[in-house]
Amino acid sequence: MNQDYIIPNEWSIIEEGFHKDRVKSSESLFSIGNGAMGQRANFEEDYSGPSFQGSYIAGVYYPDKTRVGWWKNGYPNYFAKVLNAPNWIGLSVSLNGEVLDLNSCKKVVDFKRELNMKEGWLSRSFIAFLNNGLEVKVESKRFLSLTHDEIGAIQYQITPLNQTAQLELSSYIDAGITNEDTNWEDKFWETLSVEHFENQAFIVSKTNKTEFHTCTYNSTQFQVNGQKTNLPASVNKEAHKISLNYSYTIAQNSTLSIIKFGGYVSDRAHHRNDLKHIAKQNIEIANTLQFTGLLEKQVQAWSKIWEMADITISGDVKAQQGIRFNIFQLNQTYLGKDASLNIGPKGFTGEKYGGSTYWDTEAYCIPFYMATKNDEVAKNLLYYRYKHLEKAIENAQKLGFKNGAALYPMVTMNGEECHNEWEITFEEIHRNGAIAFAIYNYTRYTNDYSYLAQAGIEVLIGIARFWEQRVNFSTEKNKFVMLGVTGPNEYENNINNNWYTNYLAKWCLEYTLEQLDKIELEYPNNYKNVVAKTHLLENELKQWKTVAENMYFPFSEEKGVYLQQDGFLDKELVTVDQLPTSERPINQKWSWDKILRSPYIKQADVLQGFYFFEDHFTTEELEKHYNFYEPFTVHESSLSPCVHSILAAKLDKMEQAYTFYLRTSRLDLDDYNHEVHEGLHITSMAGTWMSIVEGFGGMRVKNNQLHFDPKIPKEWEAYSFKVNFRNAIVKVEVNHYEPKISIEGNQNIDVVVNGKKQNSFTELVSASKK
């Protein structure tokens, strides 16, 4: 554990005391978002110390020119950057002639931040001792509305404690912002208009190249000791900034509240010409509801989310705080309302990694959203890829594939690849398999075949075609081999016959063939359409079968395990526990060649295959592979501990499962990787959820039945979660004595607990009594 300043609390993230060196980390941890926009927990008032300013609008990106060491054919021309958007929260506060700035004032006491996850708001309070002798108390509360997702609200309260204070306030919008992450220091935004109307300010700007038009707006109101007060504004317009300036004398112990509403209106949702008009409407809505009304709706909206998504853990506050933080951040990032959005690895909390969509979505996020929202949300995530199919086909063409073969991008914003390291972009192709697997997973979980029959089958055909073209026949091995790939373990590059990738490819081919058979039989019209649209030939199907049946899998007879890749056993097989801690993490201590020739595994690779295809192997096989590979695994990816936690739980290695769980659930809160200041690891948070539900809870869908095999770490008293399964809400409560399972809604589903099929709700309650 690398930091521990977050105060354990079941429902809130709390920081007490002001420490300048924590500012950037806390800006990440206390981030807020509502799926449509989000922002780091930057201070409203000026802060002259180190800070990472960030406010983001979902789906608004910039195609930054790439930067490469040496250009390789096929590299994409741009890398889509998450875009810092104009700042609407800013308040420059001057009191008796001194700018309020926690970095330069004399002293800060009683500093406290709280991110209230139950209700969805961020608060901050402190007393600042200014250099001019004034003592002032500030309390702010801020949230981005879930119910009105273009509206954010701030209540900022100033109380001078020891004398009257002459306030000079500038409430501004600043569109002259920059990105921390740019390749060439490009300017990303162009300001189109700077306007105001009474206490309302508007800046319309557009992103360069992508031409997303956005109106950033805010309005500013005042209360004195709870009474609405009108203050006259003077306006200051600059090229990229508008400030509404106010003066007011605050009597000692009087409280001036500044109520600020603001946010973004973009042409992703509205006509370009209407943006300012819609922004005004938003201000009207906010004025009608007022801060308290909006907040009330916020609390209700979050309550509805928690009703379904909450996981309780008793007896372990840190574990409870961890899982709620993960669930909260996932919901802040993506709510599944907009099928053109996806789940970026840093959500709205930072810029690193750019792009919005990785294979994380299919491998980690879909199970979470599928179980905690209605099916539509997961389906939207599947349609997202369907809509990108044409671009995936173009992407494959750039790499020399033909005839409709599709390679989905490693990183994308609009379907085009935007990453460029050859070993990832061109070779980490297992991502294609995860996209097919998600279709299977969705269909298995929801029993909804409509996506597959209407759209998914096209995706599967494109992917199958890719695999068939990507392998080649080795006369030496008399098998099909797949050369030059990078597996999920990115600490190996350009390897041959990565078992996981080969296995996924074989499975994709077989699954696609099966689904084609099924669709031909059960949805003959769809079949006819898709064959016509994709120009599918009988010969192709034969070839897919041939490849699937003759795929090569590296296997060691001696060790009795599938090998991660050809030649894995040639490595110097020293396990991780024999590495001095001074050499860890290896990705910071070792040069890349040393990492590559070592046996160390960044994240589950062979074991990712065992996780996806659990049913294909016996528990003994799983155990053998887990025991062989886990000791070489350094877990230097945020996506690693969760899968290992799930597998360890399945193998009754509860201590390991618990350790991995803590690591995944508090990865950011405790800053294991020394990088939380760059933003949070949003997508791996879904893995944390899985490590409880699939790991400890043992939830699986098999033969159209929902199975549970609940276990509980000895450190906990009890835990509970709910999943939405085919319109039933299944609640699982586990303690050391009596696991309880109850169902609401559709009772027409099969639930199997500890291997025993339950026959009624009543029986379920105490089904797995030990």
Next chain:
Amino acid sequence: MNQDYIIPNEWSIIEEGFHKDRVKSSESLFSIGNGAMGQRANFEEDYSGPSFQGSYIAGVYYPDKTRVGWWKNGYPNYFAKVLNAPNWIGLSVSLNGEVLDLNSCKKVVDFKRELNMKEGWLSRSFIAFLNNGLEVKVESKRFLSLTHDEIGAIQYQITPLNQTAQLELSSYIDAGITNEDTNWEDKFWETLSVEHFENQAFIVSKTNKTEFHTCTYNSTQFQVNGQKTNLPASVNKEAHKISLNYSYTIAQNSTLSIIKFGGYVSDRAHHRNDLKHIAKQNIEIANTLQFTGLLEKQVQAWSKIWEMADITISGDVKAQQGIRFNIFQLNQTYLGKDASLNIGPKGFTGEKYGGSTYWDTEAYCIPFYMATKNDEVAKNLLYYRYKHLEKAIENAQKLGFKNGAALYPMVTMNGEECHNEWEITFEEIHRNGAIAFAIYNYTRYTNDYSYLAQAGIEVLIGIARFWEQRVNFSTEKNKFVMLGVTGPNEYENNINNNWYTNYLAKWCLEYTLEQLDKIELEYPNNYKNVVAKTHLLENELKQWKTVAENMYFPFSEEKGVYLQQDGFLDKELVTVDQLPTSERPINQKWSWDKILRSPYIKQADVLQGFYFFEDHFTTEELEKHYNFYEPFTVHESSLSPCVHSILAAKLDKMEQAYTFYLRTSRLDLDDYNHEVHEGLHITSMAGTWMSIVEGFGGMRVKNNQLHFDPKIPKEWEAYSFKVNFRNAIVKVEVNHYEPKISIEGNQNIDVVVNGKKQNSFTELVSASKK
């Protein structure tokens, strides 16, 4: 062949007719240099069309900030850039109010360029029809003096043909130059002073970061119809430029000659405070010798070079022109006078690839310089690496090696690595072996053991330590393996057990052990010193022996060949002749992953080993490997055809040998790779020389004897070359009837022709009569 505008000529490179689209290519092809400085054949007068301006000072470089896609541990922080230096040749010519500019004038006729390789000068002449009606003839001649290597000279003659011309001339130095190749558009130079004295101009500037101080100077004189004429100068100084401006009315058919001397004086050779003073001295020397005197010395100096280095070919003008072009450019680039210099891949003809030193020097250039200059030159090249040993040890340390293991950089200017693609920088480690091989090669050729005993042995120890640490023991194979390397065939990355690298490593270990034994016995003091200095332990030697004896080499029993790497036979083994030409060159048509998983070979890899270690294998083995690998070779490196030409000649495949010879010798003249505008391929030019001397001539040093096994392509009538071997000048003349070999100087050497040892000079002459 991709261009053919160069007129075949035995001694000159000639271009006739002005074509704007050839300007940049010709700027490369007509480059001049004298080992200390060099420049592209840019026009003296203004040219507003596309041009690539370049003038370079040997050893003066800039450590440009690197550019990477994704930073990897161990990457160097900079990439040394070849540095465009201030322009001293510039002449702005205005005639009757119109600027002379071949891009904008009405018509250009009788345009001719000649690079006279015999005498070492560049000339250009043309008649320009200006838009104002003036017809003017211009003749310029330019050279960089070999005998006074800080002095360049230009004679620029203007003759108005149809009317009197009012000339406004500005003879300038421009230090406000930029590089074509910069990563971040940095400014590389800072101007320190801009001065003049009478008709002399001086700009002192220094390079940023590296702080190379340089005085760029020139002086301008005039003759009218051959009579010296003084013209008054007016001076115009700008921040980075100085112009001396002259006016003169040239009568119709009168000729004004502008004589300009200029060049660079740098603190690499002089004290920083003396630069301007030395520049003035250079002008005095030039004034004393005058243009004709300097030119006379130039002709003599080149005559002396050709006396030793010339290769004659009769019956094939293009082949003759090709080989002389190669020999000429090599001598323009490096003359072996300065042990801190080396041979950059583009010499003084362009900026691409940066750095100055690649393994090309050891593998290709040393044999050329060894045979055509005295031993001192090759020895200087060896000492260059000796001086960088400490930095090679640091470089290895950065990658996790210890105890004095040395990894020489892939690209360097001062011993530090400055390339950063992980697959090259960290993994193309065979370069280390080439550096050891050059020590062996030098010692074998010269019989001079002094370098090895006094210095080279330390280099060998550092390299041996590297190999011992770089391998690991595979319990699976019960052998030492080398994982994660890139061989000379850079179309394979991060491969295991590259046969060439493993073989070189084994050889380095054994050779180092042998030399240590020899030095212990014959140079006991040196032995004591080196053991003390390197802390060499007996155990290390044992371990080197163990590794060498147990190195793994991939071999196919079925094919009877060593495999380029593990798994090579898993590839889809389609030979190059079956590739459609539309797919070639694959490095421009295919994405990197497709190249990597293909069997196609960029340049000799296994065959490079067979070339280096010819004696270790039978001719039958060579033939088997040549026949297996050559058909997969795309020769997309300039270094590929020469090695194949040599091996083909050895195998009596004379047609192939000849084809490869033509391709290597006219690579730039005929622009095979469509890139001559970027500069010439200097280092591969040494390979061209080898393909005649070692290929057709069959020259080898074996058992302290000089062997020849001369062959001649059917296209040629005869060819001849000379080599300097242990103070004897051996001249080889070969025709279809009667190969002749003669010796001058030390006759105390053994010469073996066609396997028969020759006993006297007389016998040698007709020794190998067929």
